[in-house]
Amino acid sequence: MELKGKTILITGGSAGIGLEAVKQFIEEGSKVIITGRDQIKLDAAKKRYPSIIAIKSDASNQEAAVALYNQIKQLGGIDILYNNAGVMHGLDNLGISNAKHFEKAAAEMNTNYLGVILLNNLFMDMLQSRKETAIINTSSILSYLPANLVPTYSASKAAVRFYTVALRDHLKIIGSSVKVFELLPPLVATKMAEGMDGKSITPDVLINALVKGLKNDNYTIRVGDTKAIYALSRFFPKMAYKLLNPKTIAKKLQA
Template sequence: MDLKLENRTVLVTAGSKGIGLATARGFHAAGAQVAICGRSQENLDAAAALMPGCFAVAGDVSNADDIERIVTSVSKTFGGIDILVNNAGGPPPGLFVDLDDSDWAKAVELTLMSVVRATRLVLPHMQAQKWGRIVNISSTGVKQPVPGLTLSNSIRMAVLGWAKTLANQVGSDNILVNTVCPGFTNTDRITQIFESQSAATGKTVDEISQGLAAQIPLRRIGQPEEIANLAVFLGSEAASYITGTAIQVDGGSVQSPG
């Protein structure tokens, strides 16, 4: 399958580790010009070294000024951003009774406003050329809430509603907006969740991991590359008639049929 990604520029936010890095490497392998951002310069340097020609810029997507600086820098380097992959580490686990207004505000900045701000900045270029792709990396929590992830389950639903609404508004400009919903995937995020569950239950991280895998129809936790494969496809010309949808990559763990 020809993804027709040559001469396309993609920005993958939080692209130095985990699903973000796997996605950036997938686009790079498909011939796209790749830019990544992340908070750690050390991690960015290590990631960029894996992708010759990759442009890396440090910044925090929960900070509005950083997002503007990142997008401006990438746009000046490559002449615009054709594909935006909105990715960020999820907000911390927590029960509703343990969360205060500050926790909610930080989660909104990280999970919702980072996506809104980055997309607002890249849309003019996409609209001018009548071609663009917005791919959001979310969670199966938007289809089946994950126990203990109060902030993530709540705010990611807002992103999903925003994405569907935006898809309807920019479809006539040939700009496609889709959301990838990873299930449990082997990243630092899953380790954080398992450690939180371990502290709450007294079980070891290995016990929690093995117990979870046993409940997944494919009997294993996913790998970042398996999420990236869908993200790269949705960012390509091959996905030219797919927009406004949310697709889970979860080994069958979500029990709803769609």
């Protein structure tokens, strides 16, 4: 896929993985629009990369998503929708009664999964009408097997993975030219992953792999440890599960 001259919308683009994506897509000659819920972070991203358009929006809110679509339509539309926005609410001990558990779980599912469907549905006709367009959905290494510390987050990413596979096949069946990519990161050194055990990669390594995958039309982009967990989950699922859930996690759940 050609990236030069394409207009890309990156949700959750004001920090972490999203902000690194801004940098690398600009270097590829793309025009970049970002969204986020924190105006201060959006302003900082705009100051750092003056060529971008930064729009405050919540990917999980239907009213905000429709307003975002209308604004982008007035700006001339997009060629690539990169669903990068995500939330993780930390330790989620299912064995302890917690009044906030359902609320946190709903927020994760709404942003990480349902928000992806919401934006894809809104922008599908626009993408269908343009030449060489794409959707990028971000799932996770945890879409293959769950991490006990973040079960709902894991479930939301598994939902994204299954949905992405089905969406890609569905569009192929109806003769659509919209390409559907899935990015499967391992643990990435961002604020969201603070406190999680395991070897991490930096955002630049992840986005570099994404850019290469897009250029080569590699629709399933597994990065770093995700490749190993994918293989192990197919042939040695118990071993893969233990790697994602070491004894240190059990101790945290018991604490």
